[in-house]
Amino acid sequence: MSRKMTTGPAPDIAAGRLPAEAYLANFEADAKEPLDVSQAVVEASRCYFCYDAPCIEACPTGIDIPNFIRKIQTGNLKGSATTILEQNIFGGACARVCPTEVLCERACVRNLAEDKPVAIGLLQRYATDFLFERGIQPFQRAPRTGKRIAVVGGGPAGLSCAHRLAMLGHDVTVFEARPKLGGLNEYGIAAYKVPQDFAQTEVEFVLSIGGIEARTGVALGRDMSLAQLRQDFDAVFLGIGLAGVNALQAEGEGLQGVIDAVAYIAELRQAKDKARLPVGRRVVVIGGGNTAIDIAVQTKRLGAEDVTIVYRRGPEHMGATWHEQEFAQVNGVKIKHWARPVRVIGENGRATQAEFEYTALDAGGRLVGTNSGFVIPADQVFKAIGQTFIADPVLAGAAEPLEIRNGRILVDQARATSLPGVYAGGDCVSGVDLTVAAVEDGKIAAHSIDRFLRGLQAAA
Amino acid sequence: MADLRSNFVGIKSPNPFWLASAPPTDKEYNVVRAFKAGWGGVVWKTLGEDPPVVNSSSRYGAIHYGPDRMIGFNNIELISDRPLEINLREIKQVKRDWPDRAMVVSLMVPCEETSWKSILARVEETGADAVELNFGCPHGMSERGMGSAVGQVPEYVEMVARWCKAHTRMPVLVKLTPNVTSILGPARAAAAGGADGVSLINTINSITGVDLDEMAPQPTVDGKGTHGGYCGPAVKPIALHMVAEIARDPKTRGLPISGIGGIATWRDAAEFMALGAGTVQVCTAAMHYGFKIVDDMIDGLSNWMDEKGYASLDQLVGRAVPNVTDWQYLNLNYKIVARIDPELCITCGLCHIACEDTAHQAIAALKNEGKRRYEVIDAECVGCNLCMHVCPVPGCITMMKYGESEPYLNWTQHPANPMRKAAE
Numbered sequence: 086m087s088r089k090m091t092t093g094p095a096p097d098i099a100a101g102r103l104p105a106e107a108y109l110a111n112f113e114a115d116a117k118e119p120l121d122v123s124q125a126v127v128e129a130s131r132c133y134f135c136y137d138a139p140c141i142e143a144c145p146t147g148i149d150i151p152n153f154i155r156k157i158q159t160g161n162l163k164g165s166a167t168t169i170l171e172q173n174i175f176g177g178a179c180a181r182v183c184p185t186e187v188l189c190e191r192a193c194v195r196n197l198a199e200d201k202p203v204a205i206g207l208l209q210r211y212a213t214d215f216l217f218e219r220g221i222q223p224f225q226r227a228p229r230t231g232k233r234i235a236v237v238g239g240g241p242a243g244l245s246c247a248h249r250l251a252m253l254g255h256d257v258t259v260f261e262a263r264p265k266l267g268g269l270n271e272y273g274i275a276a277y278k279v280p281q282d283f284a285q286t287e288v289e290f291v292l293s294i295g296g297i298e299a300r301t302g303v304a305l306g307r308d309m310s311l312a313q314l315r316q317d318f319d320a321v322f323l324g325i326g327l328a329g330v331n332a333l334q335a336e337g338e339g340l341q342g343v344i345d346a347v348a349y350i351a352e353l354r355q356a357k358d359k360a361r362l363p364v365g366r367r368v369v370v371i372g373g374g375n376t377a378i379d380i381a382v383q384t385k386r387l388g389a390e391d392v393t394i395v396y397r398r399g400p401e402h403m404g405a406t407w408h409e410q411e412f413a414q415v416n417g418v419k420i421k422h423w424a425r426p427v428r429v430i431g432e433n434g435r436a437t438q439a440e441f442e443y444t445a446l447d448a449g450g451r452l453v454g455t456n457s458g459f460v461i462p463a464d465q466v467f468k469a470i471g472q473t474f475i476a477d478p479v480l481a482g483a484a485e486p487l488e489i490r491n492g493r494i495l496v497d498q499a500r501a502t503s504l505p506g507v508y509a510g511g512d513c514v515s516g517v518d519l520t521v522a523a524v525e526d527g528k529i530a531a532h533s534i535d536r537f538l539r540g541l542q543a544a545a
Numbered sequence: 546m547a548d549l550r551s552n553f554v555g556i557k558s559p560n561p562f563w564l565a566s567a568p569p570t571d572k573e574y575n576v577v578r579a580f581k582a583g584w585g586g587v588v589w590k591t592l593g594e595d596p597p598v599v600n601s602s603s604r605y606g607a608i609h610y611g612p613d614r615m616i617g618f619n620n621i622e623l624i625s626d627r628p629l630e631i632n633l634r635e636i637k638q639v640k641r642d643w644p645d646r647a648m649v650v651s652l653m654v655p656c657e658e659t660s661w662k663s664i665l666a667r668v669e670e671t672g673a674d675a676v677e678l679n680f681g682c683p684h685g686m687s688e689r690g691m692g693s694a695v696g697q698v699p700e701y702v703e704m705v706a707r708w709c710k711a712h713t714r715m716p717v718l719v720k721l722t723p724n725v726t727s728i729l730g731p732a733r734a735a736a737a738g739g740a741d742g743v744s745l746i747n748t749i750n751s752i753t754g755v756d757l758d759e760m761a762p763q764p765t766v767d768g769k770g771t772h773g774g775y776c777g778p779a780v781k782p783i784a785l786h787m788v789a790e791i792a793r794d795p796k797t798r799g800l801p802i803s804g805i806g807g808i809a810t811w812r813d814a815a816e817f818m819a820l821g822a823g824t825v826q827v828c829t830a831a832m833h834y835g836f837k838i839v840d841d842m843i844d845g846l847s848n849w850m851d852e853k854g855y856a857s858l859d860q861l862v863g864r865a866v867p868n869v870t871d872w873q874y875l876n877l878n879y880k881i882v883a884r885i886d887p888e889l890c891i892t893c894g895l896c897h898i899a900c901e902d903t904a905h906q907a908i909a910a911l912k913n914e915g916k917r918r919y920e921v922i923d924a925e926c927v928g929c930n931l932c933m934h935v936c937p938v939p940g941c942i943t944m945m946k947y948g949e950s951e952p953y954l955n956w957t958q959h960p961a962n963p964m965r966k967a968a969e
């Protein structure tokens with residue numbers, strides 16, 4: 086086959102690049118193999134059962150890690166899972182998706198002596214899998230309070246809040262715009278981190294406590310307003326995540342083949358047959374966070390031949406951890422640092438190349454262009470340069486507007502917003518955008534709502 | 546949820562997990578922390594007559610095995626070294642603040658009736674639930690005619706138990722020393738003296754090691770050492786045996802037992818209870834990890850009982866006792882052989898060499914196309930379990946029933962036994 090080189094290479098975007106079994110291995114197998122019994126026992130026995138352990142402090146949800154690991158040692162797996170889930174109801178997802186290398190495992194005291202922390206994430210998975218395999222819901226609801234709370238957004242923040250509220254005896258209605266619950270666990274996290282439909286298994290587990298009514302396909306701002314919810318419910322929790330993405334602000338952004346990474350991943354996560362997803366032969370990813378890593382690895386695993394991440398600063402500045410960067414490289418992804426996009430070059434409205442300019446830091450530490458650069462052939466260019474909060478749905482038709490600061494919903498320590506009875510958490514408020522942080526926000530907000538409602542009760 | 550509430554000789558506690566009389570129960574500060582952590586009760590550190598004893602500096606020795614620390618632990622400490630009055634005041638205060646927890650007071654005074662009578666009256670005044678007579682300490686106190694010097698002489702055990710029963714309305718537990726040839730002597734004596742129950746074991750005479758530079762036993766106090774009391778996970782098998790002996794002896798059967806010795810997990814506790822212990826006491830594990838371990842003990846025991854369908858402790862206590870028997874009644878027609886799972890085998894060869902060098906040459910070392918493979922020769926295997934124990938891979942070597950089931954035949958009936966009872 087010969088192609089006319091005079092006009093540059095034509096885009097090569099195709100589905101079904103790999104044999105059928107490769108898709109199963111690439112997307113339905115765990116990126117990290119779970120531990121078997123003997124591995125779990127050996128690993129658990131490495132934990133010193135530290136007092137006031139640093140790992141607990143490093144976990145945003147404050148799981149009592151030494152205690153759950155000791156319970157694995159003693160064969161009390163139900164107790165172990167319960168210890169995990171009482172602090173973090175998404176302990177199963179977090180065991181799979183948390184960047185433990187910068188959280189609990191970085192704090193492990195074993196790092197000081199031997200640079201090899203206890204594999205906390207894998208042990209957490211071992212214990213929670215035991216419970217899920219048996220369909221046990223270890224928590225019971227407190228006596229019904231008769232209070233009703235609206236939770237907007239069925240992601241980790243919203244569902245964590247809903248579960249805790251249900252446990253405290255309240256009745257919860259979850260409003261979710263998408264057809265399925267789970268938020269980014271269902272639509273965003275890399276497929277190989279949560280294979281085998283784990284997100285839905287976990288959602289069912291969370292809901293099995295009872296007292297939570299889920300209404301999917303209902304969007305705040307479209308189907309109802311915040312003012313209406315405040316009228317109809319005793320309190321409201323907003324966990325609506327980030328609906329927008331940053332623009333590249335480079336020429337050629339409108340070309341076909343220039344794609345928002347998060348939207349593509351959502352499609353990929355929902356595709357039953359991954360062989361039907363069109364993917365470029367040469368893929369360029371712009372960004373330096375986990376989304377960049379995830380889209381790069383997943384397009385590689387869909388059969389892209391060359392995948393290059395281009396990031397405008399150095400490896401140490403990337404949002405993706407060292408572990409994630411290494412994972413991408415092991416998967417055959419090339420990472421180029423210190424270059425920023427200048428334009429996407431296209432033909433007939435379709436992207437064919439991406440042009441970059443090398444960057445450097447000037448004397449004042451600012452990032453500047455160097456006027457020299459390079460061009461990479463690209464059938465697809467993925468934008469993974471960050472998501473943004475879109476406030477319209479919460480502001481729509483409001484007499485009293487919710488206060489937004491630095492582009493996110495403003496909350497205090499208790500996760501209370503500027504409006505009485507309205508709480509918020511997860512990606513739509515400031516803080517680190519991680520599943521575990523969203524779960525903690527939801528939990529804290531639930532307790533604040535509980536105090537708020539009981540306070541009102543006392544006053545009445 | 547299983548009901549873990551315990552009523553042991555009238556001493557009530559929310560769970561059967563007590564801290565044994567030792568440093569963890571030495572004073573109000575510790576005991577309050579323990580109760581906050583969830584412990585069901587304590588046996589207060591042994592009280593004696595004033596003036597208080599004096600302790601040495603350098604007190605503990607330990608056995609570390611591989612990566613595991615303190616699998617065995619030894620101490621040369623004495624009874625409480627604080628004034629009696631202070632201890633009693635604190636006991637009274639803690640019992641008042643924590644009425645639902647078991648408060649047992651351990652005592653050791655000279656072997657004279659007046660000494661026991663007077664201290665009992667003072668303990669009773671604190672509102673404590675019971676007393677435990679420490680006839681167990683193997684060091685320091687025995688030289689003064691107390692502790693194991695009493696516990697090793699059944700007549701003394703019976704006599705002191707009787708005095709105490711006569712002079713107090715509180716339940717009386719007798720804590721037994723394992724430093725005897727048979728635990729039944731002192732246990733029967735305690736029962737005969739009217740004790741409400743026994744606690745065992747106290748620590749075992751031991752030297753944990755020798756400092757080869759100082760040429761002195763450990764722990765070493767200024768160049769010299771002495772034997773101390775051994776405890777921790779290593780002593781559990783000894784304690785279990787002694788508990789079982791008391792539980793099945795016709796003269797002591799039914800005597801309430803508080804099990805002690807190497808208990809660190811809910812599973813250890815369940816084993817003691819299955820052999821007849823109504824409550825369990827813990828010392829070394831708490832000294833190793835702190836009071837928080839009780840969380841797993843409570844939760845683990847409860848989850849396991851739910852799984853097994855035991856609704857309350859009385860359904861569990863003593864459940865294994867009928868299956869403890871004498872060797873001569875074991876079924877000699879029961880045959881098992883080892884099975885090696887080739888899928889799990891990592892070909893280390895330890896099973897082969899154990900059997901080849903020291904047992905019955907029943908594991909063949911084969912080479913199959915250059916691959917190592919180990920196979921049991923059924924006809925040679927006597928079912929001793931050695932290979933299963935040396936195998937580093939859990940579940941790789943298991944023991945399987947072998948051959949046709951023949952009828953039960955024990956040693957008393959066996960043709961090879963010259964003293965066999967004549968068959969009718």
Ligand SMILES: Cc1cc2nc3c(=O)[nH]c(=O)nc-3n(C[C@H](O)[C@H](O)[C@H](O)COP(=O)(O)OP(=O)(O)OC[C@H]3O[C@@H](n4cnc5c(N)ncnc54)[C@H](O)[C@@H]3O)c2cc1C
Pocket residue numbers: 182183184237238239240241242243260261262263266267268269270273274275278303304305306324325326327328347350375376379478510511512513517518519520521523
């Ligand atoms: C590609 C990608 C990969 C990631 N990988 C990881 C990872 O490996 N590990 C990790 O810890 N974190 C990861 N994250 C971050 C993590 O997924 C988020 O921090 C987390 O999901 C935030 O939870 P949330 O509940 O706040 O928001 P979301 O999970 O976004 O959930 C918000 C929910 O609200 C719904 N919603 C939005 N608007 C409305 C409306 N108007 N009305 C009703 N419902 C609405 C949405 O449909 C969604 O279901 C990743 C994020 C992305 C984008």
Ligand SMILES: Cc1cc2nc3c(=O)[nH]c(=O)nc-3n(C[C@H](O)[C@H](O)[C@H](O)COP(=O)(O)O)c2cc1C
Pocket residue numbers: 565566567568590591618619620622623624625651679681682720746747748774775776777778780805806807808826827828829830
């Ligand atoms: C440091 C130390 C001090 C002890 N002091 C006492 C004591 O004062 N009175 C007593 O009855 N037993 C005493 N013991 C024995 C314990 O109560 C317990 O019987 C023994 O340690 C076995 O339990 P364990 O294996 O859980 O430690 C002591 C044990 C230790 C380790």
Ligand code: SF4
Pocket residue numbers: none
């Ligand atoms: S534990 Fe350590 S610090 Fe505390 S008294 Fe003993 S030797 Fe001293």
